[in-house]
Amino acid sequence: MNLQDHNDLMLLAIAGAALATYALRIGGLLLADRLPHTGAFKTFLEALPGTILISIVMPGIMAAGIWGWIAAAMTALLARKTGNTFVAMLAGVAVVALSRFLTV
Amino acid sequence: MSVTFRQGACANLPVAASVAAYGSVLGILAAKQQISWQTLLTMNLTVFAGSAQFVMVEMWLPPLPVLEMVLGVMVINMRYLLIGASLRPLFAGRPLWQKALGMHLVADENWAVTMAAHRRGQGSVGFLLGGGVCLLTVWCGGTLAGHRLGAIVQHPEAFGLDFAFVAVFTALLVGFWRERSDWLPWCGAAVLAVATSQLLPGKWYIVCGGIGGALIKTGQAIWRQGRQAAEQKVPGGSGPCA
Numbered sequence: 001m002n003l004q005d006h007n008d009l010m011l012l013a014i015a016g017a018a019l020a021t022y023a024l025r026i027g028g029l030l031l032a033d034r035l036p037h038t039g040a041f042k043t044f045l046e047a048l049p050g051t052i053l054i055s056i057v058m059p060g061i062m063a064a065g066i067w068g069w070i071a072a073a074m075t076a077l078l079a080r081k082t083g084n085t086f087v088a089m090l091a092g093v094a095v096v097a098l099s100r101f102l103t104v
Numbered sequence: 105m106s107v108t109f110r111q112g113a114c115a116n117l118p119v120a121a122s123v124a125a126y127g128s129v130l131g132i133l134a135a136k137q138q139i140s141w142q143t144l145l146t147m148n149l150t151v152f153a154g155s156a157q158f159v160m161v162e163m164w165l166p167p168l169p170v171l172e173m174v175l176g177v178m179v180i181n182m183r184y185l186l187i188g189a190s191l192r193p194l195f196a197g198r199p200l201w202q203k204a205l206g207m208h209l210v211a212d213e214n215w216a217v218t219m220a221a222h223r224r225g226q227g228s229v230g231f232l233l234g235g236g237v238c239l240l241t242v243w244c245g246g247t248l249a250g251h252r253l254g255a256i257v258q259h260p261e262a263f264g265l266d267f268a269f270v271a272v273f274t275a276l277l278v279g280f281w282r283e284r285s286d287w288l289p290w291c292g293a294a295v296l297a298v299a300t301s302q303l304l305p306g307k308w309y310i311v312c313g314g315i316g317g318a319l320i321k322t323g324q325a326i327w328r329q330g331r332q333a334a335e336q337k338v339p340g341g342s343g344p345c346a
Contacts, residue, residue, distance in 0.1 A: 002181025008144060009168040016174035017160060018150035021181045025207040028188020029195060040322050046320035047289055048190040048314055049219040050280035052183070053273050054290050056212065056295035060270035062298055071267060073275050079275035085217075086118040092271030097264030 067099035112234025117222065119213045122268035123154075123239055124246030125260045130158055130252020137164040141251045148244050152211065155307065156180045176306075183310040187215050192281065194222055195229060202229055209236025213272065220276040285324055293317025 035041050061068040073094035079085060133146045151157055156177040163173050188207060195203050206229050214235025221227035248255055260266060273279065297313030304312075 006166050006168070009166075009170055013160065013168050013170045013173050014143070014147050014150060014171060017147075017156065020174055020178045021151050021153050021156060021184065022208055024178070024181050024184040025188050025210050026204060029191055029203055029207055030188075031185075032189035032192040040326060041224040043325045044189055044322045045192060047318040048186060048296040049216075049223075050277065050286065050316025051289055051293035051321070052186060052190065052310060052314035053216060053277045053280065054293045054317065055255045055310045056216075057270050057273045057277065058294045058297045058313070059269065059301035059309055061274075064267060064270070068267070068270070068310075071271065075271045075274045076278050079278040085115075085220075085272060085275045088275035089118050089268060089271040092274065093264040093268050095264075096267040097262070100262060100264065 064096055067096055071095035071099075106230075108230035109229045109234035109237075111193060111226075112218065112221075112231035112236075113233075113238040115217045115231070116214050116235040116238045119217075119268065119272045120238065120242045122260070122265045123213070124242045124249075125257045125265050126154065127243050127246020128250030128254075129260065130154075130161060131247040131252075133158070134161050134164075135249070135251045137161055139164060141248055144247055144251055145244060148240070148247055151177070152208070152240060152243070153174055153177070153184075154211070154243070162310040179308070180306045183212075183307050183314070184210070186311060186314050187212070190219065190234075191215070194218065194227060194232065198229055206233055206236075209233055209240065211236065211239050213269075214239055216273055216276045220279045223279050286321070288324065289317040289321040292320045 032045060057072065061072045064071065071092040074095060075088045078091050079088035082088065131144065132251045147160065149159055151160070159180060160173050163169055163176065176185040185209060191207075191210070198206075210232065214232055217235055218227040218232040221231055246256065257265065259264060277330070293316055296316040297309040300312040301309035
């Protein structure tokens with residue numbers, strides 16, 4: 001395969017990936033705009049941020065094992081008490097890092 | 105605009121170090137696959153989605169499997185359909201050009217930070233954009249540093265940096281708790297996400313858990329409304345006509 005063909009494929013792959021990703025991002029918003037602004041769908045949309053976030057974190061916590069649970073609990077507690085995301089995050093990371101340092 | 109933009113950028117700084125560290129890992133991988141830094145930068149600016157870019161770079165062996173790559177990216181980024189939908193209240197009343205421009209810079213991190221701020225009555229489109237530009241900058245900086253100089257951190261996991269994402273999202277999650285009836289949708293989402301992550305590859309667990317949990321919440325609301333309507337029909341004796 002010559003270089004020109006490779007460059008064409010490269011461009012195609014990046015353009016395709018960029019378009020697909022953008023279509024999903026803007027598509028979600030425009031689709032929601034067209035759906036009802038009251039009632040059941042509104043409740044559904046308002047519940048989404050919380051349920052998406054918990055879905056993002058759960059497999060990660062499980063993968064980190066018992067220390068993952070401890071770190072997550074500490075992070076949540078600190079976030080609640082201090083309201084400082086950065087401090088809460090640092091504590092969680094420190095617990096996991098320490099546990100790995102000690103077990104290796 | 106500029107004040108909220110700056111606030112949004114600063115609010116994303118807690119996660120910036122991790123984004124840069126993982127960017128540098130991607131940069132090294134890209135250099136190994138003989139991807140030029142210009143190509144990598146183009147990908148950063150146009151695709152701007154971390155896990156999808158990792159998949160693309162891993163599949164980067166000539167002749168490039170373009171169709172498989174694009175399909176893989178679509179599957180991983182399917183969650184953006186939900187994330188985009190959930191941003192409706194933030195973009196309410198904004199002109200189309202702001203939606204079109206703003207949505208390109210939506211990543212998991214600045215979305216979560218902005219929605220949490222919106223809950224407190226602060227988040228705005230400018231805040232979201234500020235976060236997006238902050239993440240894009242560190243993402244580009246991290247990937248290019250990795251590509252040109254080698255990894256900032258060889259094994260981010262050793263320092264718990266992989267958990268940084270989990271920790272930031274956990275800290276933000278706390279702000280979304282509203283009432284005791286949230287237990288069921290949240291537990292439902294958690295169980296669905298864990299089960300899906302065992303069964304399906306990629307990021308389907310976010311889509312399944314997110315939709316499932318929100319459907320439970322919607323079901324609860326409909327059931328509560330139905331019960332209230334039934335109670336109103338029952339003659340109580342305490343009404344004004346009694």
